[in-house]
Amino acid sequence: MKRSALIVLAVVVSLAAGLLLMQPQALSQSKDPIKIGMIADSTGGLAAYGYSHEKVLRAAIKKINSEGGISGRPIELFVEDTESKPPVGALKFRKLVESNGVSFVIDSNSSGVAIACAPIAKELKTPYFPCAGATEISGENGNRYVFQPCTNVRQEAKGVVKFAVEKIGKKWVTVVVNYAWGWSNEKEFTQFITEAGGQVLTSIRVPLGTGDWLPYLAGKIPKEAEAVYFANFGSDFLSFIRDLHAVRPDIKKLGAVYAISAQDVAKLGEAAEGLYCIAPYPTRYEGLKADFNKAYRDMISVDAEGVEVGTGKRFVLAYNWAVWESMFLLKAGIEKSGWKSNKDTPKLIEALEGMSFKQGIEFPQGEGYVRKEDHLSQVGLYIEQIRRGTIDVVARIPPEAVVYAPEKDHSKEAF
């Protein structure tokens, strides 16, 4: 009798203990982290961009996690290096989804990587937010799982031509690096500047990584040309402006997005003075004075001049705002659709299609919306100019000025 009571007691106690032990697990079921993958260009030609993109995404996730996560669930980030190469990026995309079990993938600044990953996103039914500028990412190479949260080349060219014709000149020469991004710039700028009443006299293409631009420029720029539209960055840009200055010191210059990012323009001297550049996000705090911009720059530890706090190096302030905004777009989508697991992904995509956002700490670049048809974010632009060795914002292009008719309607595709 005593013995059986003891047994009953033991069973009750162990059941209770079991329940107690199980409790936290059962509770944490709803607190399972949301796994997000990032393919960053940590090494290779775009290493500087990959570094800044990763830092910005980590800052965004830190902010979200410290405020309680998304729907009470923390975010867990998995990062892989694309080596700035499309085949490597595609492989890493697959690895993140299949081995790490991520539900979403963000980034690569390389349009080549983004285009290589787009069909894999569809195959693995994983929403993908590349932060790269090729028009094709939301156009012919896009699909229902791919979102382009940054501006693309066509938006940039369309947005800038009015300013270009009115404030810079009518007779243009284009000089671009000889690969997809350069070709898009040449094609789109030529088309839109012609529609705006301008004219492109010559188009020059130069291989990526060219140190000596003189052979490409000397004797190749017609005398009547008033201005050059150029698409290059990094070392190409440095050599280009120096050699252009030697050939035609008087010619006006307008750079495609990115050209002057991370450059210490004070060191560029006379050759870069007066140069205009398309900027999706102002380099200096001065260009967008607002509390949320101050807070954003603090969180990614970049000072008012665009220098990284701690390292003293110039920070690439270019499409990394799109990495930040991708994360908050995703957060808004998850909250709106009630996404819990991958089976809810179609609901999430439907929630994102057409979603609009207001300027603030989550969307510091400006107001806009995700266009339903091609998943391209519709946001405005800035035009910056190098004046007396510093970068000033000289014009703001509103979102409606960059709009073009969507090439594709991904929202009609089945999931």
Add this chain to the structure above:
Amino acid sequence: MLESLSSITFLLMNGLIWGLIVALIALGLSLIFGVMGIVNMAHGDLYMIGAVVTFYVVSLFGNFWLALLAAPLLMALIAAPMERFVLRPYEGNPSLTMIATVGISFIVQTAALAVYGGIPQKIPNPWPVNFNLLGVSYPGYRFLIALISIFILIGIWLFLYRTNYGILIRASMQDRDMANAMGINVNRILITTFVLGAALAVVGGVLAAPIYQVSYLMGNDVILLCFIVVIIGGLGSLEGTLVAALGICALEGVLAHFLSPTRARAAIFVVMVIVLMLRPQGLFGEKER
């Protein structure tokens, strides 16, 4: 007609000046291969080190010419242990040295990315004087580079052909075993040659830094061109390397007038294929080595 003639002359001059820098770098590559049987895949990255050191020297001391001294000295400190402890076991076995030097290349590039960063930097022009070369304002610094390169090339030639040590190096190049049997300390020759070859790449990097900007990947382009030059010139042939460097760069310059510069670059590969079809040993190479 006159305009195109002046354009051709300009491109020819520009090509020759670049050819002199390439000659310096490729000569180092050729010397290292000729004496030691090392195919140095990291040679372009040594060139990059030269440029990166220049960047730091200029930012710290504000003096470009100091880099011309500091960079080769620093390189000697890196190259000597690299030869002794990494490459020595594989010398004379080119395919193994390729793998070892590719490893070195990865390490050097990633170290540069970690320290120097991924953003290409500009080095101020050390001699901001422009000359009017056939209607184009041509940077005087490039003429200066050409002169310095010529001096260094003459110095190397005198060293190899007019000094006892140079004779020893060339003897080891012709027949290492025989040189050893004659009582030459071949191990010392090996270290000296490797350091000399590496120093030539580094000097090329210092001289090229103000023209070509400084980036951690800058070696990748140069190494390809240098291999083309060394192959066309004939593996291990120093005079072949010199002639091929000047010839190829001048040819590319002139072709850029008739074709687009991009196609001119591609045409160089066609030249290489033709040379290899007609003379598989290269222009100055010996048939059997």
